[in-house]
Amino acid sequence: MTASTTRRTTATSAKSRIAAIGAIAVAGTLLLTGCGDQTKDKDAGSGTASTKNAPLADKLPKEIRDKGVIRVGSDIAYAPVEFKDKSGNAIGIDPDIAAAMGKQLGVKFEFENGTFDTLVTGLRSNRYDIAMSAMTDTKDRQEGVDSDTGKKVGEGVDFVDYFNAGVSIYTPKGKTQGIKTWDDLCGKKIVVQRGTVSHDLAKAQAKKCPKGKTLGIQAFDDDQQAQTRLRSGGADAGSSDFPVAAYAVKTTGGGKAFEIVGDQVDAAPYGIAVSKDQTQLRDAIKDALDAIIKSGEYDKIIAKWGVEAGAVKEATVNGGK
Structure with missing residues (x-):
């Protein structure tokens, strides 16, 4: 995403290696x-x-x-x-x-x-x-x-x-709706932490979406609030730095709440x-x-x-x- 002064991560347009x-x-x-x-x-x-x-x-x-x-x-x-x-x-x-x-x-x-x-x-x-x-x-x-x-x-x-670290997209487990890339989010709703790279990426993607397929962005003070919203059915996907997304997938709901979709993007230090x-x-x-x-x-x-x-x-x- 375009870099904001308040984000956790930044875009460098390069995919990172995916940790297990x-x-x-x-x-x-x-x-x-x-x-x-x-x-x-x-x-x-x-x-x-x-x-x-x-x-x-x-x-x-x-x-x-x-x-x-x-x-x-x-x-x-x-x-x-x-x-x-x-x-x-x-x-x-x-x-x-x-x-x-x-x-x-x-x-x-x-x-x-x-x-x-x-x-x-x-x-x-x-x-x-x-x-x-x-x-x-x-x-x-x-x-x-x-x-x-x-x-x-x-x-x-x-x-x-x-x-x-790079940035990942995750969805409710078993409900990916075909989401694999940021382009696939057009017409859907995403939850993010405010001021992060994920937030920037979502805003950048929203500008690319065609008419009639608006990307709805819900930004929260912290990542856990975003995860709670997604888990309650209030959105279609979430995005976080890969380590955070992977940890949420592994631990939330005993590993039954979320799944990561697609590859990491924007690897950066x-x-x-x-x-x-x-x-x-x-x-x-x-x-x-x-x-x-x-x-x-x-x-x-x-x-x-x-x-x-x-x-x-x-x-x-x-x-x-």
């Missing part, structure tokens, strides 16, 4: 719980790091090193990337990667829950030190441009890229967003990510969540197109 949906079964017993509050999850990504023994502690800015905490803005309702368990603790790919990096840096990554489309604003206002929330690295985000209008809306952010003026923090995070990739800890985390197809071989700064 069944592999995500390792997390199948976890509930798809979520919330939209602005409270801190002080246990998330904490690990047992301390600056005394951390090999990369001196890479961090002194004020963060002294605090011992990196504040992470995240929409913690996007399983399996980040979501809450039955006890309300943040779990998933992002918290696990953050905890591993925290051991390298000697700090705790403290996840703070917020709606996705406010995370970049939270960086600008210094509410968060970083944003880590399945956010796609895009040129528009790097430059602070609203892709819908082409207008500059901020100074932009830098990204440390840590994962690759997820990035950890850092303010442009925080280059030392950005580089410290890059070094920490490279360290856990080299040690093998990163691959263990990716395998734990069954999304090996999205793994990266090295940390990259601003690799999005």
Whole structure:
């Protein structure tokens, strides 16, 4: 889709490799719980790091090193990337990667829950030190441009890229109505999370649909609300990043609610967003990510969540197109 400044992912017009949906079964017993509050999850990504023994502690800015905490803005309702368990603790790919990096840096990554489309604003206002929330690295985000209008809306952010993901369409199980591609959605209704690539793709597709075959778009604050609407029969299809769609297919209704249709599209990197003026923090995070990739800890985390197809071989700064 055309890149918006509030989306999780971005369009690069390339199909990504499809990870085995069944592999995500390792997390199948976890509930798809979520919330939209602005409270801190002080246990998330904490690990047992301390600056005394951390090999990369001196890479961090002194004020963060002294605090011992990196504040992470995240929409913690996007399983399996980040979501809450039955006890309300943040779990998933992002918290696990953050905890591993925290051991390298000697700090705790403290996840703070917020709606996705406010995370970049939270960086600008210094509410968060970083944003880590399945956010796609895009040129528009790097430059602070609203892709819908082409207008500059901020100074932009830098990204440390840590994962690759595409976008998938899913439908009620056994009710695909012949949907395989975005063109097949004309004349139907789709549910999406507001401000995501899926939302952008839906808007772009709606403009292509012929008269008499309007694409109805229902956008929600979080992905779980969209899934609930689809499951209740209020729409024909939904769209999310592949890891999220695959997890929903595997876990919702005991695996009997949804099915993925067609191939992934728009493969692009997820990035950890850092303010442009925080280059030392950005580089410290890059070094920490490279360290856990080299040690093998990163691959263990990716395998734990069954999304090996999205793994990266090295940390990259601003690799999005």
